[in-house]
Structure formats: C-alpha cells, structure tokens
Amino acid sequence: MSASPHQLISMLFDGAGTAIRAAALHMREGQVAEKGKAISKALDIVNNGLLAALDREKGGELADRMASLYDYIARLLLNANLRNDPASLDEAGRLLADLGEAWNQIKPAAHQGAE
Structure with a gap:
C-alpha cells in the first residue's frame, strides 16, 4: 500500500518475469493449461x-x-503460447x-536529493 509509483512499476516487471519463468517451466513439462495461464498473466501485466x-x-x-516495445513483447508472448515456442518466451523474458x-x-x- 505504501509503494511509490516507481516501486509499483518495478513490481510489474518482477511479476511479468515470474509469470514468464512459470510459463517456461510449464511449457517444458507439457502442462498446456498452466502454461497458458502463466502467459496470460504476463500479457495482462504487459498490456494492462x-x-x-x-x-x-x-x-x-x-x-x-x-x-511499441511492449506491443512487440506481447506478440512474442502470444507466439510462444500459440506455437509452444520457448525461443519467443525467452526473448520476451530477456527484454x-x-x-x-x-x-x-x-x-x-x-x-x-536525499541520497
């Protein structure tokens, strides 16, 4: 509740990264539904x-x-989900x-000024 706007954006980046790492794990394990949920969460963080x-x-x-960069990342995530493409997921995560x-x-x- 007391996070600054700067900290909130940092939390969004962290949350998206966590969701992408979860999606990669689910992708490797063949857990299609869970992979889709994790990618959807990452997409929601990027877009919304x-x-x-x-x-x-x-x-x-x-x-x-x-x-434009966020749009590109969203397309990478969609491609990763649709084609089960770990390379697209990795690129989105790296970016x-x-x-x-x-x-x-x-x-x-x-x-x-305080530091």
Missing part, C-alpha cells in the same frame, strides 16, 4: 500494467517507443528483464 502506465503526453517519443533492470537504475526525483 506497463503499457497502461505510460504517459504519452509527457513521455513523447520515448513513451511511443516503449509502447522485460533488461527493461526492469534499467528501470531500477533510475532514481525517482523525490529520492535523488
């Missing part, structure tokens, strides 16, 4: 969390590029992990 959090007015071109790591390197403006 990360993408929805973008402020396209303030973010300008960067926000537009992030939206989100890289973005999450970069996000965590950003210090919110309110905390920069």
Whole structure:
C-alpha cells in the first residue's frame, strides 16, 4: 500500500518475469493449461500494467517507443503460447528483464536529493 509509483512499476516487471519463468517451466513439462495461464498473466501485466502506465503526453517519443516495445513483447508472448515456442518466451523474458533492470537504475526525483 505504501509503494511509490516507481516501486509499483518495478513490481510489474518482477511479476511479468515470474509469470514468464512459470510459463517456461510449464511449457517444458507439457502442462498446456498452466502454461497458458502463466502467459496470460504476463500479457495482462504487459498490456494492462506497463503499457497502461505510460504517459504519452509527457513521455513523447520515448513513451511511443516503449509502447511499441511492449506491443512487440506481447506478440512474442502470444507466439510462444500459440506455437509452444520457448525461443519467443525467452526473448520476451530477456527484454522485460533488461527493461526492469534499467528501470531500477533510475532514481525517482523525490529520492535523488536525499541520497
């Protein structure tokens, strides 16, 4: 309840990564229904969390590029689910992990002066 907006986005990246790792495990074990649920959770986080959090007015071109990247990640996840493709799932996971790591390197403006 007391998480900052920055922390909430970090939590979204973490949640998407967890869902993708679960999907990969279910894919390897042939658990189709569970794989689908995990990929659906990751898609929900990307589309209704990360993408929805973008402020396209303030973010300008960067926000537009992030939206395109989130769209690409969503297509990778859909492909992974439809074709049972671990490579697409891995790529989506790597991209989100890289973005999450970069996000965590950003210090919110309110905390920069305190550190």
